[in-house]
Every structure is written in C-alpha cells, then in structure tokens.
Amino acid sequence: MLNFYELKLNHRDPVYMQMALYVKRQILLGHAVSGDRLPSRREIAAQLSVNPNTVQKAFKLMEEEGFVRTSSTLGSVVYADEETLRRIEDELTRELVRSFVDSAKEINLSFKTVVALIGEHWD
Amino acid sequence: MLNFYELKLNHRDPVYMQMALYVKRQILLGHAVSGDRLPSRREIAAQLSVNPNTVQKAFKLMEEEGFVRTSSTLGSVVYADEETLRRIEDELTRELVRSFVDSAKEINLSFKTVVALIGEHWD
DNA sequence: CCCCTTGTACTAGAGGCATAATACAATAGA
DNA sequence: TCTATTGTATTATGCCTCTAGTACAAGGGG
Numbered sequence: 605m606l607n608f609y610e611l612k613l614n615h616r617d618p619v620y621m622q623m624a625l626y627v628k629r630q631i632l633l634g635h636a637v638s639g640d641r642l643p644s645r646r647e648i649a650a651q652l653s654v655n656p657n658t659v660q661k662a663f664k665l666m667e668e669e670g671f672v673r674t675s676s677t678l679g680s681v682v683y684a685d686e687e688t689l690r691r692i693e694d695e696l697t698r699e700l701v702r703s704f705v706d707s708a709k710e711i712n713l714s715f716k717t718v719v720a721l722i723g724e725h726w727d
Numbered sequence: 728m729l730n731f732y733e734l735k736l737n738h739r740d741p742v743y744m745q746m747a748l749y750v751k752r753q754i755l756l757g758h759a760v761s762g763d764r765l766p767s768r769r770e771i772a773a774q775l776s777v778n779p780n781t782v783q784k785a786f787k788l789m790e791e792e793g794f795v796r797t798s799s800t801l802g803s804v805v806y807a808d809e810e811t812l813r814r815i816e817d818e819l820t821r822e823l824v825r826s827f828v829d830s831a832k833e834i835n836l837s838f839k840t841v842v843a844l845i846g847e848h849w850d
Numbered sequence: 851c852c853c854c855t856t857g858t859a860c861t862a863g864a865g866g867c868a869t870a871a872t873a874c875a876a877t878a879g880a
Numbered sequence: 881t882c883t884a885t886t887g888t889a890t891t892a893t894g895c896c897t898c899t900a901g902t903a904c905a906a907g908g909g910g
Contacts, residue, residue, distance in 0.1 A: 618867060632834055644886060655869045660888075677877045677886055696834050701844045704827045711755055711819050715849050719842055721824045726838050741897060767856060778899045783858075800856050800907045853910085860903080866896085873890080880883080 605641050606630060606682070608651045619654055623662035624669065628692045631671060631684050640682040642672065728764050729753060729805070731774045742777055746785035747792065751815045754794060754807050763805040765795065 611626045613619055630636035642648070645663065649656040663680060666672035671688050674680040684692070708718050734749045736742055753759035765771070768786065772779040786803060789795035794811050797803040807815070831841050 620867085629834055645888090646886080657870090657889095658868060661867090663887090674887075676875095676888085679886075697836070697844065698848075700827070700830050700834075701841075701848050704823070705845060705848045707823050711752060711823075713820070715846070718824075718845065721820065722828060722841065722845075723838070725821075725824050725828045743897085768858090769856080780859095780900085781898060784897090786857090797857075799858085799905095802856075851910105854908090856905100856907080858904085860901100862900085864897100864899080868895085869893080871890100871892090874888085875886100877886080878884090880881100 605643065606636050607643060608648050611652065613652065613654075619652075619658050620662035620665060623648075623652075623659070624666050625696075627666060627682070628671065628696060631682060631689065632692050632696055636682045636684075638682055638684050642680045642682070644679060728766065729759050730766060731771050734775065736775065736777075742775075742781050743785035743788060746771075746775075746782070747788050748819075750789060750805070751794065751819060754805060754812070755815050755819055759805045759807075761805055761807050765803045765805070767802060 606627070608623070608626065611622070613622055627636065627642075643651065645656050645659045649659045652659075663672060663674065667674060671682065671684050671692065672680050673683045713721075729750070731746070731749065734745065736745055750759065750765075766774070768779050768782045772782045775782075786795060786797065790797060794805065794807050794815065795803050796806045836844075
C-alpha cells in the first residue's frame with residue numbers, strides 16, 4: 605500500500621500535479637508496481653494535510669494519464685504496462701534533461717562548465 | 728534600449744516572473760548593463776501582447792529585487808552593481824544546477840548517467 | 851502653452867487552484 | 881441487516897494571475 609508521507613509539497617506547483625509526479629516517480633523507481641493499492645482519497649488528504657477535493661483532482665489526472673485505475677468502492681490501484689512505463693521514464697528523465705540543457709544554454713554555459721557545476725553540487 | 732521581442736512566454740509560470748527572469752538573463756549575459764534603458768510599460772506590453780498591468784507588476788518585482796530603477800517620467804534603467812550581479816548569477820546558475828541535481832537524484836540517476844544524458848541532448 | 855507620453859493607481863471580471871462543507875449511492879464488514 | 885467507508889459530485893469562498901478599462905499628475909517636445 606503506497607503512502608504519501610514522504611512527499612514534500614512545494615508552494616510553486618499545483619498540489620495535484622505534485623501528487624501525480626510523486627506516484628510516477630514511485631513507479632519509475634520500482635517502489636510501486638501494477639496492482640499496488642493506493643489509500644483512499646480521504647486517507648491521502650489526511651497524510652498530506654490537503655483537501656480531499658484536491659486529492660480527487662490528482663486521481664482524475666492520474667487516471668487520464670493511464671497509470672492509475674479505479675473500480676468503485678474497491679479503491680484505486682497502480683497500472684503500469686510497458687508502454688506506460690516508457691512514457692513515464694521519458695517524462696521524468698528526458699524531459700528533465702531537456703529543460704535543464706535549454707536553461708543552461710540560455711545563460712551561455714558550456715557543456716564543460718555544466719558538468720563541473722553538477723559535479724560540485726552532486727555531494 | 729532593451730526589447731522583449733525575443734522573450735517566448737510559456738503557460739506554466741507567471742508572465743511577470745518570466746519577464747524579470749528575462750532581464751536577469753540579459754544582465755548576466757552582458758547584453759544589458761547599468762544605465763541601459765527599458766521601453767515604457769505600454770511599449771513592452773505591446774511587444775509581448777500582454778496587459779500593461781502585468782508589465783507594471785514585473786517592474787515592481789524588478790525594482791524590489793534591485794536591478795531596475797525608475798525615475799518618474801524618465802523611464803526605467805538597468806542597475807547592476809557587483810553585489811546584484813553576483814546574486815543574479817547565483818540564482819540563474821547555482822539554483823538551476825541545484826534543482827536539477829535534486830530532481831535527478833529523486834529518480835536515482837547516477838552522476839555518470841546524468842552526464843551521458845546531458846551529452847546526448849546538448850547538440 | 852499644449853499635447854502626448856509616461857508612471858502609477860484603481861475597479862471589475864475571468865480562470866485556475868485550493869479549501870470547506872455537504873450530499874449520496876454502493877459496498878465491505880461486523 | 882446495520883454501519884462505516886469509499887468514490888463522486890456540488891456549491892461557496894478565497895487567493896493569485898491576467899485582462900480590460902479608466903483616471904490622473906508630471907514632464908518633454910513641438
């Protein structure tokens with residue numbers, strides 16, 4: 605049973621998107637696999653101290669994106685076939701790198717400088 | 728005279744923040760230096776096809792952050808002393824790298840993998 | 851001197867995000 | 881069967897961002 609205690613919310617991005625991203629990460633890391641159950645809307649709302657309606661919005665998004673499925677009164681479970689997993693990896697990895705590289709180039713950082721800076725901040 | 732034609736707005740971040748970031752970048756790149764004039768609020772609004780009030784909000788922010796100064800009816804100019812320049816570099820460089828490294832670690836990417844991925848996306 | 855631009859301020863409204871408070875049908879479990 | 885939980889839906893409120901429209905004092909240039 606997945607929980608949301610470790611999810612630290614920021615004040616920049618919509619909460620319901622941060623929730624969906626969190627579940628995607630758990631899937632990508634193998635911490636959540638197909639069939640794994642998710643707590644009820646109300647339970648998650650309590651874990652995160654947010655409104656149940658916000659949680660419901662997150663589930664709506666996750667269902668639309670295809671990695672969570674809900675059967676009424678039986679709760680929601682993770683669903684991640686090959687294609688879904690690939691899509692999640694793409695979003696979380698390639699998209700992360702792409703936007704970072706774009707920003708780095710915007711301020712004229714060289715590849716060498718970028719690698720050096722990352723090296724400094726890695727530990 | 729700085730212009731805003733090259734600034735491509737996204738639909739994720741507040742417009743007035745994107746505007747401030749754009750000016751910071753121009754300063755960091757040396758494309759804008761102390762004394763450089765900025766177009767009027769209304770002129771910039773036209774260049775970006777946004778509302779003058781939004782532009783005014785950006786100026787309020789930029790003045791608060793100290794890299795733009797306005798003298799009534801004479802328009803606004805860039806102001807960037809040593810300390811301001813350092814702060815901008817910190818925000819645009821170190822902050823960029825820091826948040827990227829954090830995200831990369833969230834999905835268990837190794838330093839080596841990250842460098843490889845960046846290398847792929849660099850060109 | 852007059853007009854136009856400028857910075858600044860204000861009200862009003864739309865849309866997205868989040869909260870608060872309910873409501874209800876369906877089902878699992880005692 | 882009764883009760884508690886669950887997913888789902890609705891209405892209202894508040895905040896932030898952005899747009900739209902208007903207003904006004906101050907200064908520059910003809």
